[in-house]
Amino acid sequence: xxxxxxxxxxxxxxxxxxxxxxxxxxxxxxxxxxxxxxxxxxxxxxxxxxxxxxxxxxxxxxxxxxxxxxxxxxxxxxxxxxxxxxxxxxxxxxxxxxxxxxxxxxxxxxxxxxxxxxxxxxxxxxxxxxxxxxxxxxxxxxxxxxxxxxxxxxxxxxxxxxxxxxxxxxxxxxxxxxxxxxxxxxxxxxxxxxxxxxxxxxxxxxxxxxxxxxxxxxxxxxxxxxxxxxxxxxxxxxxxxxxxxxxxxxxxxxxxxxxxxxxxxxxxxxxxxxxxxxxxxxxxxxxxxxxxxxxxxxxxxxxxxxxxxxxxxxx
Amino acid sequence: xxxxxxxxxxxxxxxxxxxxxxxxxxxxxxxxxxxxxxxxxxxxxxxxxxxxxxxxxxxxxxxxxxxxxxxxxxxxxxxxxxxxxxxxxxxxxxxxxxxxxxxxxxxxxxxxxxxxxxxxxxxxxxxxxxxxxxxxxxxxxxxxxxxxxxxxxxxxxxxxxxxxxxxxxxxxxxxxxxxxxxxxxxxxxxxxxxxxxxxxxxxxxxxxxxxxxxxxxxxxxxxxxxxxxxxxxxxxxxxxxxxxxxxxxxxxxxxxxxxxxxxxxxxxxxxxxxxxxxxxxxxxxxxxxxxxxxxxxxxxxxxxxxxxxxxxxxxxxxxxxxxxxxxxxxxxxxxxxxxxxxxxxxxxxxxxxxxxxxxxxxxxxxxxxxxxxxxxxxxxxxxxxxxxxxxxxxxxxxxxxxxxxxxxxxxxxxxxxxxxxxxxxxxxxxxxxxxxxxxxxxxxxxxxxxxxxxxxxxxxxxxxxxxxxxxxxxxxxxxxxxxxxxxxxxxxxxxxxxxxxxxxxxxxxxxxxx
Numbered sequence: 118x119x120x121x122x123x124x125x126x127x128x129x130x131x132x133x134x135x136x137x138x139x140x141x142x143x144x145x146x147x148x149x150x151x152x153x154x155x156x157x158x159x160x161x162x163x164x165x166x167x168x169x170x171x172x173x174x175x176x177x178x179x180x181x182x183x184x185x186x187x188x189x190x191x192x193x194x195x196x197x198x199x200x201x202x203x204x205x206x207x208x209x210x211x212x213x214x215x216x217x218x219x220x221x222x223x224x225x226x227x228x229x230x231x232x233x234x235x236x237x238x239x240x241x242x243x244x245x246x247x248x249x250x251x252x253x254x255x256x257x258x259x260x261x262x263x264x265x266x267x268x269x270x271x272x273x274x275x276x277x278x279x280x281x282x283x284x285x286x287x288x289x290x291x292x293x294x295x296x297x298x299x300x301x302x303x304x305x306x307x308x309x310x311x312x313x314x315x316x317x318x319x320x321x322x323x324x325x326x327x328x329x330x331x332x333x334x335x336x337x338x339x340x341x342x343x344x345x346x347x348x349x350x351x352x353x354x355x356x357x358x359x360x361x362x363x364x365x366x367x368x369x370x371x372x373x374x375x376x377x378x379x380x381x382x383x384x385x386x387x388x389x390x391x392x393x394x395x396x397x398x399x400x401x402x403x404x405x406x407x408x409x410x411x412x413x414x415x416x417x418x419x420x421x422x423x424x425x426x427x428x429x430x431x432x
Numbered sequence: 433x434x435x436x437x438x439x440x441x442x443x444x445x446x447x448x449x450x451x452x453x454x455x456x457x458x459x460x461x462x463x464x465x466x467x468x469x470x471x472x473x474x475x476x477x478x479x480x481x482x483x484x485x486x487x488x489x490x491x492x493x494x495x496x497x498x499x500x501x502x503x504x505x506x507x508x509x510x511x512x513x514x515x516x517x518x519x520x521x522x523x524x525x526x527x528x529x530x531x532x533x534x535x536x537x538x539x540x541x542x543x544x545x546x547x548x549x550x551x552x553x554x555x556x557x558x559x560x561x562x563x564x565x566x567x568x569x570x571x572x573x574x575x576x577x578x579x580x581x582x583x584x585x586x587x588x589x590x591x592x593x594x595x596x597x598x599x600x601x602x603x604x605x606x607x608x609x610x611x612x613x614x615x616x617x618x619x620x621x622x623x624x625x626x627x628x629x630x631x632x633x634x635x636x637x638x639x640x641x642x643x644x645x646x647x648x649x650x651x652x653x654x655x656x657x658x659x660x661x662x663x664x665x666x667x668x669x670x671x672x673x674x675x676x677x678x679x680x681x682x683x684x685x686x687x688x689x690x691x692x693x694x695x696x697x698x699x700x701x702x703x704x705x706x707x708x709x710x711x712x713x714x715x716x717x718x719x720x721x722x723x724x725x726x727x728x729x730x731x732x733x734x735x736x737x738x739x740x741x742x743x744x745x746x747x748x749x750x751x752x753x754x755x756x757x758x759x760x761x762x763x764x765x766x767x768x769x770x771x772x773x774x775x776x777x778x779x780x781x782x783x784x785x786x787x788x789x790x791x792x793x794x795x796x797x798x799x800x801x802x803x804x805x806x807x808x809x810x811x812x813x814x815x816x817x818x819x820x821x822x823x824x825x826x827x828x829x830x831x832x833x834x835x836x837x838x839x840x841x842x843x844x845x846x847x848x849x850x851x852x853x854x855x856x857x858x859x860x861x862x863x864x865x866x867x868x869x870x871x872x873x874x875x876x877x878x879x880x881x882x883x884x885x886x887x888x889x890x891x892x893x894x895x896x897x898x899x900x901x902x903x904x905x906x907x908x909x910x911x912x913x914x915x916x917x918x919x920x921x922x923x924x925x926x927x928x929x930x931x932x933x934x935x936x937x938x939x940x941x942x943x944x945x946x
Contacts, residue, residue, distance in 0.1 A: 300797040301790040308787060311776045318735070318773045319787045319841065320759035378778055 128372030143398025180377025181237035188248035190357030193342035198261025198352035223335015256354035272348030294382035310377025442491030466641035484508030514588030524573030529554035578609035667921035687711035696741035716895030724904035764842035777827035811840035832863025
């Protein structure tokens with residue numbers, strides 16, 4: 118059993134070590150880094166990417182990819198404003214509706230991928246443009262402001278001293294880790310990523326699983342969008358542009374194989390924290406934005422190389 | 433007459449399996465020498481040795497009297513041995529002329545490619561093959577399979593080949609194209625080239641070959657001038673042996689009909705198939721590659737749902753539109769390609785064995801690891817899987833043990849109908865016997881077994897009844913006592929039914945092999 122755990126968690130251990138090292142170095146660079154205020158604030162900032170990274174882990178474990186999450190994020194954000202302000206829906210209803218639209222957009226991806234056998238990269242590249250175009254068309258470059266105060270509790274408030282969206286992320290994290298790690302659905306996900314044909318030949322419901330996963334990806338992107346609107350108090354159609362790259366980076370940094378079949382939610386969590394810590398810590402130490410991106414790129418390559426070396430030993 | 437090629441006492445082993453045992457034969461200049469044998473008889477290995485792809489462990493290959501040992505196919509080509517493989521090895525984006533001269537293109541004094549000489553040479557070669565209609569400047573990707581084959585032969589001739597090896601050259605061709613190819617082969621022979629011709633199609637061999645050599649299970653059976661043998665003789669040379677002896681078939685009394693198929697069709701690969709399989713019965717399906725056997729299995733199993741016809745379980749019509757439906761109806765399918773269809777190779781024995789019954793060993797969607805582990809341990813014991821334990825990854829197991837894992841996965845679903853497609857392909861002799869014993873035992877426990885096999889001895893040895901498929905149809909049916917190698921072999925190749933060359937369409941097998 119320890120052998121199994123070792124094999125499963127080897128990448129996570131490396132990542133954990135890397136993370137601790139990064140935290141120590143960054144704490145030494147700036148006295149502001151290792152403070153409760155800063156850390157909680159960073160938790161608030163990474164919640165949106167973190168939420169979307171959870172279903173993205175499932176997507177990538179199946180050997181797929183979802184490039185459209187940033188656009189779905191923008192679409193849901195815009196529709197929240199439109200539903201509430203232009204259509205006059207009560208805000209809670211508008212929030213649910215905006216999230217549901219995200220889910221429908223995600224199901225659309227899944228439908229194109231499973232029904233027409235379009236490679237996920239192509240399908241979601243197309244819907245990346247499509248959903249963003251819809252968002253821009255609907256918004257007509259107008260932004261929506263003036264949300265009631267209670268709405269900001271979601272993105273700016275705290276519960277027991279911890280940012281509210283961090284609670285949401287933690288709950289989703291536990292659910293995702295449980296599903297991928299312990300349930301039949303998780304097994305199906307890994308089987309699809311390792312050998313889709315054999316999964317199908319074993320009577321697993323491959324298409325249904327993919328449909329659900331891409332649907333969840335859209336749904337969570339919608340949820341993240343609502344949280345984001347609440348955090349920044351406004352709605353614009355270009356929200357979430359390039360978000361997919363941050364999300365995919367966190368997942369891959371967390372040890373999920375882009376070829377499918379391997380990866381864990383815990384890894385994604387560590388990848389996410391490492392990425393956010395580097396961004397914040399380097400900024401506090403006075404490194405400019407471009408420098409931060411270079412460091413994150415280098416860390417990503419290093420983590421993957423180490424992972425590959427070790428997994429070759431494992432066989 | 434002096435011999436062009438002499439092979440004497442050649443043996444070859446892969447690991448512990450001896451695939452060629454002291455083979456000797458020879459090829460004369462201007463002769464078409466057919467090489468005949470079942471799948472796995474060792475033809476391909478023998479060809480590869482002559483072509484320099486692999487080396488023999490023992491024995492000698494002599495070319496024009498001189499002993500040779502080629503380090504690479506390139507070296508063999510330099511000695512005048514050219515091979516036209518079954519799967520054509522051309523580059524689709526290059527032109528005909530470029531493909532023909534790839535690797536040995538004529539050069540100018542300055543070291544640049546001499547395009548004019550190349551094109552003129554290609555033109556001359558194709559004309560000599562009676563193909564003046566082929567443009568040397570078109571890219572190969574735009575050509576039909578038949579034309580590509582001509583390019584491949586021209587490529588062989590561009591090396592001034594003295595010996596041309598052709599591995600099932602007509603397998604992918606339609607009638608008219610096959611006939612034209614045979615004309616080309618005759619032209620080569622008339623120019624004094626020696627040809628080793630591998631084919632399953634007996635009529636073709638009778639039309640072309642001067643002599644025929646038969647291999648069986650890696651041993652040499654005999655060489656005969658074509659005029660001295662009949663098709664029946666060749667079939668019994670290919671398969672004739674004490675078959676019953678090798679297969680542990682237990683006599684059973686078949687029970688009720690479990691699976692019944694009525695007028696089942698899928699597009700044009702499965703045509704109007706009707707069959708029944710009873711409890712405790714093993715029904716074997718014989719046929720050549722491309723006969724539609726795997727396609728039939730895939731249709732019954734719901735991978736390619738039927739386009740017309742009916743499937744009945746216990747006499748009740750059922751709809752099977754996915755493997756999941758089939759599994760619910762207690763139909764299991766052990767696919768022909770273990771690696772790509774049967775197993776999740778990077779995962780463990782435990783994870784593979786439980787794959788088809790995940791929902792049954794789960795409580796509220798959570799996989800019960802303990803139950804899964806004991807399931808895996810039981811499977812290892814029951815099927816005699818040689819592994820370090822449930823946590824070993826299946827890709828590390830041998831072929832035979834991998835096959836047992838696939839079988840264990842499906843037996844765990846407690847099926848009533850078991851379809852096995854090439855159950856022992858690529859498995860060593862010992863594991864083969866174990867799989868056969870398992871199959872027999874399962875039938876004894878009341879399973880209805882439908883077995884597809886390209887090995888005639890396996891079909892004849894294991895089956896209570898034998899169905900023969902050809903062109904997507906069932907063309908013959910035999911009871912165990914009437915299923916002689918001659919009769920089944922004849923039905924497979926249609927030797928008796930008007931010796932016409934029929935086309936074997938590139939079916940699922942061809943596609944899967946890519």
